[in-house]
Amino acid sequence: MELIKAQKGTQDILPGQSGNWQTVEDVMRDEAALHGFGEIRTPVFEDTRLFQRSVGETTDVVQKEMYTFNDKGGRSITLRPEGTAGVVRALLEHALYNNGLPVKMYYFTTCYRYENTQAGRLREFHQFGAELFGSNSPSTDAELIGLAKGIFDRLNIQNLRLEINSIGCPTCRAKFYDALKAYFAQYQDELCETCRGRLERNPMRILDCKSPVCSKIAAGAPKILDYLCDDCKAHFEQVQTYLNAVGIEYTVNPTIVRGLDYYTNTVFEFISNDLGAQSTLCGGGRYNGLVEEMGGQKMPALGFAMGIERLMMVMEKQKIEMPEPKRCDLFIASLGAAAHLEAFKLAAELRKSSIMAACDENDRGLKAQMKYADKIGAKYSMVLGDDELANQSAELKNMETGEKKKINLAGNFVEQFVCMQTEQGDLAF
Numbered sequence: 172m173e174l175i176k177a178q179k180g181t182q183d184i185l186p187g188q189s190g191n192w193q194t195v196e197d198v199m200r201d202e203a204a205l206h207g208f209g210e211i212r213t214p215v216f217e218d219t220r221l222f223q224r225s226v227g228e229t230t231d232v233v234q235k236e237m238y239t240f241n242d243k244g245g246r247s248i249t250l251r252p253e254g255t256a257g258v259v260r261a262l263l264e265h266a267l268y269n270n271g272l273p274v275k276m277y278y279f280t281t282c283y284r285y286e287n288t289q290a291g292r293l294r295e296f297h298q299f300g301a302e303l304f305g306s307n308s309p310s311t312d313a314e315l316i317g318l319a320k321g322i323f324d325r326l327n328i329q330n331l332r333l334e335i336n337s338i339g340c341p342t343c344r345a346k347f348y349d350a351l352k353a354y355f356a357q358y359q360d361e362l363c364e365t366c367r368g369r370l371e372r373n374p375m376r377i378l379d380c381k382s383p384v385c386s387k388i389a390a391g392a393p394k395i396l397d398y399l400c401d402d403c404k405a406h407f408e409q410v411q412t413y414l415n416a417v418g419i420e421y422t423v424n425p426t427i428v429r430g431l432d433y434y435t436n437t438v439f440e441f442i443s444n445d446l447g448a449q450s451t452l453c454g455g456g457r458y459n460g461l462v463e464e465m466g467g468q469k470m471p472a473l474g475f476a477m478g479i480e481r482l483m484m485v486m487e488k489q490k491i492e493m494p495e496p497k498r499c500d501l502f503i504a505s506l507g508a509a510a511h512l513e514a515f516k517l518a519a520e521l522r523k524s525s526i527m528a529a530c531d532e533n534d535r536g537l538k539a540q541m542k543y544a545d546k547i548g549a550k551y552s553m554v555l556g557d558d559e560l561a562n563q564s565a566e567l568k569n570m571e572t573g574e575k576k577k578i579n580l581a582g583n584f585v586e587q588f589v590c591m592q593t594e595q596g597d598l599a600f
């Protein structure tokens with residue numbers, strides 16, 4: 172029969188890899204907690220209008236990439252393409268802003284985008300993200316950037332650069348839009364079809380277009396930094412003061428605009444030199460208008476999301492050492508039904524004391540069982556047969572050194588095992 176394969180742009184994370192994911196996730200959780208962020212988990216699917224309203228009708232995500240379908244009840248449903256919209260919806264639905272400001276939340280999500288797949292560009296991918304609601308203080312911009320930086324530092328990631336920009340507020344953006352429209356109008360016939368449509372509705376989106384022709388034209392476009400109003404200029408300067416105060420290095424890149432419509436003021440990206448074309452590891456910024464636009468009160472906010480697949484790719488490329496996966500402490504081989512029952516009981520007892528134990532589950536010969544013990548990297552092994560049961564005595568073998576030690580099956584097994592591990596210098600547990 173034909174084997175059904177995983178869908179294009181999706182990946183399995185296998186047991187041999189998931190340990191590394193867990194290590195990375197643990198660092199993210201811990202660093203987020205240190206910064207006072209609590210975890211939020213929102214549904215994988217939402218009302219399609221949620222993303223149209225927040226991400227924006229003229230973005231690549233909404234125009235080209237969303238997984239949208241009608242459910243059996245005739246509702247238009249979309250698999251979340253990003254994490255912020257659901258978090259803002261939950262903030263409003265549960266009035267989380269009543270619990271003291273700022274509200275700080277982090278999330279792990281899978282995201283779904285119908286993209287042209289390549290290395291680092293998938294259709295299902297994972298993000299870690301953080302959002303902070305209810306402060307316009309430039310110090311929170313620096314704090315959030317510091318959270319992302321703290322994670323990269325603790326994971327020992329090298330060759331990252333932080334680029335920041337400000338894309339202002341609706342007031343300064345009005346003048347900027349006029350300048351952009353005038354500029355892009357000269358190239359109207361060369362722009363891709365999507366961007367031609369964006370020219371009137373949202374010319375800033377052209378700056379983020381991935382088509383080579385549009386990016387080339389965009390390179391010469393007016394720069395938002397030249398159009399910032401006094402307040403936005405001062406805010407951006409203050410963000411830099413706070414970043415400088417904690418020694419976070421950055422460069423100002425006036426071409427960063429980010430791919431989603433909701434951003435205002437500060438935007439930033441962490442970019443890796445080790446990723447080829449898909450080089451942005453983390454992107455974020457301030458979105459002071461979004462909460463109100465989603466039906467809430469006016470509330471400044473900001474956030475970021477990092478792509479975990481891209482992060483894992485960089486870590487692999489940089490050969491960053493990860494903790495060894497946990498290995499089986501004791502494999503109990505058994506010969507015959509009575510011995511298997513005893514092995515099964517001992518393994519269960521060991522696990523209750525946090526000792527990783529396994530026994531044969533396939534009624535194999537001794538040789539095949541020991542081969543399996545080797546394969547799973549068992550540190551110690553023991554054989555149980557009729558003789559061992561009759562004498563209530565068995566031998567524990569150190570699989571690395573071959574050293575053997577008698578063990579009394581009538582005594583406290585766990586205690587004897589732990590004692591031997593300590594004697595042999597294996598303090599790994």
Ligand code: ATP
Nearest residue numbers: 286291292293296430451452453454476477478481
């Ligand atoms: P890009 O410009 O690369 O398309 P984006 O601006 O669409 O990225 P965001 O929406 O800001 O990306 O998502 C934040 C992070 O999620 C990105 O910096 C990246 O690390 C990761 N990411 C985005 N799209 C994908 C994807 N299709 N596959 C894997 N990771 C992705």
Ligand code: MG
Nearest residue numbers: 231232284430
């Ligand atoms: Mg994208």
